[in-house]
Amino acid sequence: MATGPIDSRLLEQLGINREQVRQKRNDQLGQADFLKLMTTQLSNQDPFKPMESGDFLAQIAQFGTVNGITELQKSFQDFSSRIFSGQALQAASLIGREVLVPGDSMLHMAGNSEQIAVDLPNAATDVEVSVYTASGQLVDTLRLGPQEAGLLNIAWDGTDSQGNPVPTGEYRFEATVRNGTSASAANLFMSTRVLSVSLDRNGGDMQLETEGLGRVDFSDVRRIA
Template identity: 30%
Template sequence: MSSIDTSTTTSSSVLDQYSNTTKNVDKPKTNEMGQDEFLKLMIAELNNQNPLDPQDNGEFIAQLAQFSTVEGLDKLNNTTEGMSTNMRSSQALQASTLVGQSVIVEGNELGLLLNQGIVSGYSELPESASDLKLSITDENGQLLEQIPLGNHAAGELSVRWDGLNLLLDGEILDLDYSALNRQEFYVDENGEQVLDEAGNPVRAPYPPGEYSFKITGNVAGSTEEFITLMSARVDSVSLSPTGAATLNLAGGQRAAMDEIKQIVNE
């Protein structure tokens, strides 16, 4: 009875041959093996395996499953990378639309009032507060005005100030202008006060500069101070090598996109 020569039987698995082929075959565009090459190697292994000791079915199925998993992960990685690139491009585009607008960002407690402009403040009240007061200070920390705001429910509180008039949550606040510390009025070229249609002197606002707001109020019988963030104009946008966008704010401050609390229409 003739014997079967097993000396030429390959002992390497399909995945071993798959690995060796990717190392030895010169492919200018890619060193990855496609499904066709994999199937050819699989058939070659089946043809050359030892008939007396064939590959276990479970092992063979496991190799197929492993190849499928690796191929699926490669496709998933490519898809994820593509999505990440698209997200970075979208973020850069969104950031560019903010140039010239004002934003309220985390940690910014100093606002820049431009000529005939508006500066905004934003605060979150954890619970209802009474006898609220807005303190306005200049860049040197000097207290300029302390304006009563009344009572306010828990939630977002926003103030907008043009150097004279004040809006609370979008509504003009009825101020007692005679009680303000600043009592400056416009004058004409002759040094005479400028009058409005009712014959009253026209008040002059605070000049352009950096200002900060502080809001305090009574909560459950005790005085509380609430963190107040200020608006800043977006002058430009910088992009990192990875595509992350950074907002360059007026006054030299910088902020990431995820630090934006609110976009303000000023």
């Protein structure tokens, strides 16, 4: 059986303005508020016209629902906090580590060697990786010969085709995979160091600030060294 509206005298005894009740959203009624309303209503009922058992049970059920929702919200908040804490620990452990992420260009520092990788879905009769300057000038071509399917790791020593060290700057890489007479491009990955990590409390992906490659999503990381 549905319960009737709350009497104005009951609201006055509780120090609640009826207009405030109208303006207050239903989901803002807390457990303490609900319990106070119910107990006050019971203590002020007419002894000759007591609340029907159906009405009383309905209010008990409403109280249980409010209490259950409150506990459920608290459980979700605790669960979310644990997840965020776990992500924070994972993020802290990544700083300073080498990660392999998708990309075909990087900022090369003179004198350094660069670690890159080519993703080979199938075995190839020949694989080549060409290195270009930011303006498109060919620097060197790494001829790697026949390769099995999988992730092919490559080290570029930072020199041109004559063996001379190249200056600091942006360099782009292209991988060409040949099978007999056919040739196709392949996906490349760059190895870089993690400088810092950004976390999203709203559940978004972890962001890694990397050396030479900028910001990348953690979900794009292929390997952590």
